[in-house]
Amino acid sequence: MAGGGVVNTGKGKEYPGKLTLFVFLTCIVAATGGLIFGYDIGISGGVTSMDSFLMKFFPEVLAKEKADKSTNQYCKFDSQLLTSFTSSLYLAALIASFFASSVTRAFGRKWSMLGGGLTFLVGSALNGAAVNVLMLILGRILLGIGVGFANQSVPLYLSEMAPARLRGMLNIGFQLMITVGILAANFINYGTAKIKGGWGWRVSLALAAVPACVISLGALFLPDTPNSLIERGHSEEAKQMLRRIRGTDDIDEEYNDLVAASQESKLVKHPWSNIIKRKYRPQLTMTILIPFFQQITGINVIMFYAPVLFKTIGFGSEASLMSAVISGLVNVFATFVSIFTVDKLGRRKLFLQGGIQMIICQIIVGTLIAIKFGTSGEASLSKAYAAFVVLFICAYVAGFAWSWGPLGWLVPSEIFPLEIRSAGQSINVSVNMLFTFVIAQAFLSMLCHMKFGLFYFFAGWVVIMTIFIALFLPETKNVPIEEMILVWKAHWFWGKFIADDDIHVKPAV
Ligand code: BGC
Numbered sequence: 001m002a003g004g005g006v007v008n009t010g011k012g013k014e015y016p017g018k019l020t021l022f023v024f025l026t027c028i029v030a031a032t033g034g035l036i037f038g039y040d041i042g043i044s045g046g047v048t049s050m051d052s053f054l055m056k057f058f059p060e061v062l063a064k065e066k067a068d069k070s071t072n073q074y075c076k077f078d079s080q081l082l083t084s085f086t087s088s089l090y091l092a093a094l095i096a097s098f099f100a101s102s103v104t105r106a107f108g109r110k111w112s113m114l115g116g117g118l119t120f121l122v123g124s125a126l127n128g129a130a131v132n133v134l135m136l137i138l139g140r141i142l143l144g145i146g147v148g149f150a151n152q153s154v155p156l157y158l159s160e161m162a163p164a165r166l167r168g169m170l171n172i173g174f175q176l177m178i179t180v181g182i183l184a185a186n187f188i189n190y191g192t193a194k195i196k197g198g199w200g201w202r203v204s205l206a207l208a209a210v211p212a213c214v215i216s217l218g219a220l221f222l223p224d225t226p227n228s229l230i231e232r233g234h235s236e237e238a239k240q241m242l243r244r245i246r247g248t249d250d251i252d253e254e255y256n257d258l259v260a261a262s263q264e265s266k267l268v269k270h271p272w273s274n275i276i277k278r279k280y281r282p283q284l285t286m287t288i289l290i291p292f293f294q295q296i297t298g299i300n301v302i303m304f305y306a307p308v309l310f311k312t313i314g315f316g317s318e319a320s321l322m323s324a325v326i327s328g329l330v331n332v333f334a335t336f337v338s339i340f341t342v343d344k345l346g347r348r349k350l351f352l353q354g355g356i357q358m359i360i361c362q363i364i365v366g367t368l369i370a371i372k373f374g375t376s377g378e379a380s381l382s383k384a385y386a387a388f389v390v391l392f393i394c395a396y397v398a399g400f401a402w403s404w405g406p407l408g409w410l411v412p413s414e415i416f417p418l419e420i421r422s423a424g425q426s427i428n429v430s431v432n433m434l435f436t437f438v439i440a441q442a443f444l445s446m447l448c449h450m451k452f453g454l455f456y457f458f459a460g461w462v463v464i465m466t467i468f469i470a471l472f473l474p475e476t477k478n479v480p481i482e483e484m485i486l487v488w489k490a491h492w493f494w495g496k497f498i499a500d501d502d503i504h505v506k507p508a509v
Contacts, residue, residue: 015254015480019166020247027161029218031173033113033154035211036120037147038181042328043204044086045304046189052198057133058082072377073312075448083441086304088137090437092144093151097429100152105271105422108224108232109160112153117216120146121209128206143208150215151429155413156421160225161245164480168342168410175406176335181211182303183328190321226255227418227482230262254480260504261482265419275420275427279502282494283420286473287412287428293465294408295435297358298458299400301443302327302393313369313389314381323390330394334401346477347407348469354403355466359459361396365389366455375451404465408432414476415484 047053054062061079068077104112123142130136154174162170188207192200226245229238238258242251268274275284302309306327310320338350368389372379381389412428413421447454474491476484483505488494 014478015164015246016248016250018247019163020245022247023161023163023170023245026222026245027158027170027173030113030154030157030161030222031170031177032211032218033116033150033215034174034177035181035184036117036143036150036208036215038178038183039185039208039211040089040143040147040181041178041300041303042182042185043189043208044089045307046186046193047201047204048082048086049307050193050201053201054082055198057130057136058085073373073379074377074451076308076312076444078444078448080441083444085137085140087437087440089140089144089147090433090440092141093148094144094430094433094437096145096148097152097426097433100149100429101271101422101426103149104153104156104228104425105231108228109153109157110219110222110224112149113157113222114216114219116146116149116153117212117214117219118146119143119149121212121216124206124208124212127208128202130202130205139205146212148429148433151409151432152422152425155409156425157222157225159410159413159481160227163246165478166343167414167481168347168477169339171410171413172335172339172342172406174409175401176332176339179328179332179335179401179405183325183332186321186325186328190325193321227258227261230258231265231418235259257480257482257505261418264417264504268419271420271423275423279498280416280420281497282488282491283415283417283424284427286415287424288431289465289468290408290412291428291432292435293461293468294404295432295439296458296461296465297400297404298362298439298455298461299397299405300436300439301454301458302397304440305443306393309393310386310390313386315386326390327394327397330397331401331405334398335406337398338402338406341402342406342410343477346475347411348473348475350403351407351469351473352466354399355462355469357399358396358403359462359466361392361399362455362459362462364392365396366452366459368392369455370452373452377451411473411476414481415488417485418482 051062054065058079058081061082064079065077070076100112100116103115119142123139123144123146126135126139126142130139155171158171158174159167185204188204192203194200195203223241223244226238226242229235229241239251239255242255242258243249246254274280306324307320310323315323342350368385372381372385409428413425416424446457450457472493474487474494476487479487485498485503485505489498489503
């Protein structure tokens with residue numbers, strides 16, 4: 001089969017060691033870095049739909065929204081100002097992740113996490129206490145910087161800490177925490193929207209301090225990864241750490257691979273100019289395309305706009321919020337499917353199955369909406385019909401939650417050699433944030449112009465990305481992270497980009 005499926009490379013070479021309680025706990029603590037990102041994804045939509053919030057900061061938006069009497073459900077009132085406030089966070093994260101790259105490489109992964117958590121904490125305080133738009137925007141920028149640092153360092157940390165055969169499972173803890181953050185935010189908005197007196201939004205924004213404290217305190221106690229310790233010249237500490245996290249003294253083989261990777265890494269003074277070298281073309285391509293594809297699945301249309309979307313198809317306010325909570329729950333629980341299968345079935349099977357499920361669901365949802373709303377955008381749906389739409393939206397969310405969601409963070413974090421891993425991860429974060437921003441910004445006008453065709457548009461992209469994975473992504477399950485180059489070398493297409501003397505790790509015997 002083209003694409004090679006399972007590639008016989010580092011496979012078969014398995015380092016001794018077991019899943020120790022220590023590594024399990026450190027990974028859980030590090031994964032909580034996902035909470036701050038998830039909380040933000042979930043909180044802003046709800047807050048910007050609270051009248052009291054709009055009245056205080058964006059009174060002209062509120063006035064125009066109230067004056068909008070259009071019955072065309074596709075073309076709802078759209079304020080670029082308001083959405084740009086929401087998505088400014090993603091631009092800040094985009095830029096911050098480049099700075100995070102140097103911190104993560106020079107000082108270790110944990111300091112980036114701590115820095116991310118603390119900046120996010122200050123941002124949430126500013127937002128909760130905001131008395132003017134300036135405070136609000138400054139707060140958003142600090143939140144964005146926090147997310148940029150956390151998303152840059154946490155996936156790397158998890159992939160380096162985990163034993164190869166459980167790397168997928170432990171890394172997906174990050175995505176799990178993202179989904180928990182989104183769900184928690186949905187519940188909180190549901191509650192604070194009911195607060196009389198018009199300060200509910202303050203509670204929503206200030207509660208971001210809770211996940212910020214969790215990751216900041218956690219990062220203080222986290223040990224650094226052996227890979228990063230060796231890279232920074234602490235060989236003895238690295239050896240001890242490796243023994244501790246693998247629960248055995250028999251770590252020489254893994255240690256030697258890490259040292260070889262670190263020697264290679266020392267030769268690279270400028271990761272940014274190195275990453276464009278021909279030999280890194282496969283990883284560079286993936287770290288640009290995977291986050292782009294992840295966003296162009298259209299998932300954040302559901303994450304940001306679920307209540308609006310459900311209201312559009314005829315649910316009342318309460319029922320819309322309830323449906324958003326339901327899709328949030330599906331998002332959390334479906335993530336467990338990938339946690340338990342990713343190291344057995346592999347990344348490719350999940351990508352392909354999840355992709356096909358998403359395509360089918362998007363076509364069905366688009367068609368259900370086309371039948372009732374046509375192109376005029378005017379209709380009312382029966383309860384049963386609307387419930388049917390929600391059902392397929394949930395099946396779509398589930399497909400994402402065990403494929404592109406977790407794998408969009410896992411795969412880029414595990415495919416790079418040490419010397420450019422940190423730079424590669426920054427590119428992953430920035431592309432992800434850029435397209436999160438673009439979709440958040442463009443969705444309402446796209447819906448107005450493309451109507452139900454928007455669902456077909458996203459489905460078309462999922463077709464392309466599914467074919468791309470089938471052809472170009474080699475299987476990376478169970479392969480030790482510092483031996484990943486062997487996987488690329490064995491791939492039918494990417495193999496020719498890597499010369500024999502680019503390989504400095506010993507292949508499996
Ligand atoms: C994506 C987010 C998305 C979330 C949904 C993450 O992997 O990066 O953009 O909102 O999954 O659970």
